[in-house]
Amino acid sequence: MNVIEKVEELMLPICGTTRTHLIDVAYEEEHGTWYLRIFVDTDEGLTMEDCVAVTELISAQLDEKDFIAEEYMLEVSSPGAERPLKTADALREAVGRYVNVTVDEPIENMTEFQGDLLAFASEQLVLECLFKTRKKKIEIPYNNVKKARLAVKF
Numbered sequence: 001m002n003v004i005e006k007v008e009e010l011m012l013p014i015c016g017t018t019r020t021h022l023i024d025v026a027y028e029e030e031h032g033t034w035y036l037r038i039f040v041d042t043d044e045g046l047t048m049e050d051c052v053a054v055t056e057l058i059s060a061q062l063d064e065k066d067f068i069a070e071e072y073m074l075e076v077s078s079p080g081a082e083r084p085l086k087t088a089d090a091l092r093e094a095v096g097r098y099v100n101v102t103v104d105e106p107i108e109n110m111t112e113f114q115g116d117l118l119a120f121a122s123e124q125l126v127l128e129c130l131f132k133t134r135k136k137k138i139e140i141p142y143n144n145v146k147k148a149r150l151a152v153k154f
Contacts, residue, residue: 003027006067007036007058014057015040020050023079024086027072034072036062039079046078085148091120100151101127103144113138114151 001009004025011022020040027036040046040054055076062068085091085099100114107113115129118137125140125148 003036003068006065007038007062010058010061010065011038011040014054014061017057018050018053019043020046020054024084027068034068034070035075036068036072037075037077039077039083041079041083051076051078081152082149085150088120088142091117091125091142091148094148094150095120098151098153099127100149101125101140101145102147103140104146105144107138107140107144111146113140 004027007025007027008022011025014020015022018040020042023039023041025036025038027034029035038054038058040050042050055074058076059074062074082100085094095117097117098115099117100112102112104111113127113129115127115138117125118128119126120142123142125142125145127138127140128135129138130136
């Protein structure tokens, strides 16, 4: 198991205790410093108190298990307005929302789409996108999705 998988495993009981949902874990080096970033949310919206509670619990677990060799900075925060949609369940929950989807194999010569997620069923996403001044429905096979996230509509 890599660092991210181990942290995700440690977060399961912590999320249950704090009534948070694990959205994403990132472990990356930036300018010579390693960062362990844990993104959580709640059904009511994340508060500073939620972040503090999760930080205290995961920090204690990380100190006890001690499986990260490098020195690192721990950050626990909200995933923000454009949070990633990393699982099929997250995409199902996002139906009706405005999303950004990047695909591996181009669809109609495009690899990035932004629009309203109308449906996600039978392993297929249906987006309504605006191309110039016309709305068009785009069907994207789930196995072609490289990256998906919520998007802010302007």
